[in-house]
Amino acid sequence: xxxxxxxxxxxxxxxxxxxxxxxxxxxxxxxxxxxxxxxxxxxxxxxxxxxxxxxxxxxxxxxxxxxxxxxxxxxxxxxxxxxxxxxxxxxxxxxxxxxxxxxxxxxxxxxx
Amino acid sequence: xxxxxxxxxxxxxxxxxxxxxxxxxxxxxxxxxxxxxxxxxxxxxxxxxxxxxxxxxxxxxxxxxxxxxxxxxxxxxxxxxxxxxxxxxxxxxxxxxxxxxxxxxxxxxxxxxxxxxxxxxxxxxxxxxxxxxxxxxxxxxxxxxxxxxxxxxxxxxxxxxxxxxxxxxxxxxxxxxxxxxxxxxxxxxxxxxxxxxxxxxxxxxxxxxxxxxxxxxxxxxxxxxxxxxxxxxxxxxxxxxxxxxxxxxxxxxxxxxxxxxxxxxxxxxxxxxxxxxxxxxxxxxxxxxxxxxxxxxxxxxxxxxxxxxxxxxxxxxxxxxxxxxxxxxxxxxxxxxxxxxxxxxxxxxxxxxxxxxxxxxxxxxxxxxxxxxxxxxxxxxxxxxxxxxxxxxxxxxxxxxxxxxxxxxxxxxxxxxxxxxxxxxxxxxxxxxxxxxxxxxxxxxxxxxxxxxxxxxxxxxxxxxxxxxxxxxxxxxxx
Numbered sequence: 090x091x092x093x094x095x096x097x098x099x100x101x102x103x104x105x106x107x108x109x110x111x112x113x114x115x116x117x118x119x120x121x122x123x124x125x126x127x128x129x130x131x132x133x134x135x136x137x138x139x140x141x142x143x144x145x146x147x148x149x150x151x152x153x154x155x156x157x158x159x160x161x162x163x164x165x166x167x168x169x170x171x172x173x174x175x176x177x178x179x180x181x182x183x184x185x186x187x188x189x190x191x192x193x194x195x196x197x198x199x200x201x
Numbered sequence: 202x203x204x205x206x207x208x209x210x211x212x213x214x215x216x217x218x219x220x221x222x223x224x225x226x227x228x229x230x231x232x233x234x235x236x237x238x239x240x241x242x243x244x245x246x247x248x249x250x251x252x253x254x255x256x257x258x259x260x261x262x263x264x265x266x267x268x269x270x271x272x273x274x275x276x277x278x279x280x281x282x283x284x285x286x287x288x289x290x291x292x293x294x295x296x297x298x299x300x301x302x303x304x305x306x307x308x309x310x311x312x313x314x315x316x317x318x319x320x321x322x323x324x325x326x327x328x329x330x331x332x333x334x335x336x337x338x339x340x341x342x343x344x345x346x347x348x349x350x351x352x353x354x355x356x357x358x359x360x361x362x363x364x365x366x367x368x369x370x371x372x373x374x375x376x377x378x379x380x381x382x383x384x385x386x387x388x389x390x391x392x393x394x395x396x397x398x399x400x401x402x403x404x405x406x407x408x409x410x411x412x413x414x415x416x417x418x419x420x421x422x423x424x425x426x427x428x429x430x431x432x433x434x435x436x437x438x439x440x441x442x443x444x445x446x447x448x449x450x451x452x453x454x455x456x457x458x459x460x461x462x463x464x465x466x467x468x469x470x471x472x473x474x475x476x477x478x479x480x481x482x483x484x485x486x487x488x489x490x491x492x493x494x495x496x497x498x499x500x501x502x503x504x505x506x507x508x509x510x511x512x513x514x515x516x517x518x519x520x521x522x523x524x525x526x527x528x529x530x531x532x533x534x535x536x537x538x539x540x541x542x543x544x545x546x547x548x549x550x551x552x553x554x555x556x557x558x559x560x561x562x563x564x565x566x567x568x569x570x571x572x573x574x575x576x577x578x579x580x581x582x583x584x585x586x587x588x589x590x591x592x593x594x595x596x597x598x599x600x601x602x603x604x605x606x607x608x609x610x611x612x613x614x615x616x617x618x619x620x621x622x623x624x625x626x627x628x629x630x631x632x633x634x635x636x637x638x639x640x641x642x643x644x645x646x647x648x649x650x651x652x653x654x655x656x657x658x659x660x661x662x663x664x665x666x667x668x669x670x671x672x673x674x675x676x677x678x679x680x
Contacts (some may be wrong), residue, residue, distance in 0.1 A: 133461060134516075134520050134522075134524065135461055135462055135524075135526055136526060136527070136530065136566050136567060136580060137563075137566060137567025137568070137570075137571065138456070138460075140459040140461055
């Protein structure tokens, strides 16, 4: 099992979600987050006072996948989340030891 | 017995015939008495009585029209404070202080109204002293359906009283823009009550009250033109706001920590309500549904528009963008500046006043504030103090006797009429208003500081005034 975390542009979320559903992804957890990588923020001016807003709104997708789906999902996200500009986000993959369904204590990939 | 009846009939006929004659005489000498309106068939036949009836009806029709307009204006001016100003300021503060600033405006609606009924009205408009009114109308004694000919001869004095009340509410509410996000609720209420009694009431009496030192129409020594409150409302509140900001000190974290407005949508709605309400404020200051009210209405509108444009243009040149906050701030600056001039100037001078005010106030809140470093949180001084001052000066330049022959028919009023000395009178009015607001506010702040304290603790300020002063939050979106 692999855990996939993807930080993406909020504007691309709907496309990513639809494409993932088409490749058979049934569940995900989405969080509204703020942050920045190489992308610079922007400046806001209120009555002459300038504020640099360098933490920009992003969405974080988290899902735990059976190994066979990992490549498909990564490809799908790469294809749909990309705008080609700085600030498109990143994907992180990490190995997961165990998954347990709380309702019936099922374990392993069948709990996903 | 038959003779007696005939004699009685004759006597009655003579009396009835004499009545119209009496009515004629009484109507020609003074205002028609209600007796002359009695629908006796014989009386109605008399020409004199018909004239008297007509006279009464014309007066009553004019009074009805003026009264309807003035009651609507009173409601419009109240709307400027709540929700207008409350939304405008509420959007400009950070989320944690939204309710606190709105509550300050709302509490003033309640507190000043009560004060007004007890002593406020009489201190402003009773008596004829040069500095402060008398106590003849304390507890609203003698304020009823009869007009007060000194101020507004066609509407019930009760209407005049309630209209002026709305001005007394918004003026202290404007100051809360400078003390925002750090002043105690208790201190705010106490300060505002004292400020209303010792700064607003004398100034209102000096400028608008009979015999007031600065009154232009009712025998003032330095006739300052102030149609709707440039000195009384905007200079007084704006200058007091500056004193408050300096006395209180900066908000914790200012200017390093970002403090952007939490909702410009609220501010936008508030500013638009201020614009609409201002028609009641300025056009209503004609105190009648007259052509002067129309003139003031138009001047008000054009000045607001021009100032929104000039502030936006200044911003565009400086930052490369015109912001929504800039446009609405400019409109308010224009409304402030046209306030003293509204009933004295034609539309073209109104455009000039607006253009100047928008650019001037932009410069005040961006450059001047930054140079001196005071934390006038929501720019009550930069907009109301500065806009009110420039407006009062320009009123002296552009006031025209064609619009309002306040000094008598054919007599020059402002500079463009050839009466440049009026600018001197305006300066005296401005200086007195500045000095009065400065000294009065400083003394009152000291007193309130000793009684309740003025500033919340740093911890409370960081947590926010909504929770620490009122025990609630503006947005419980997840509730």
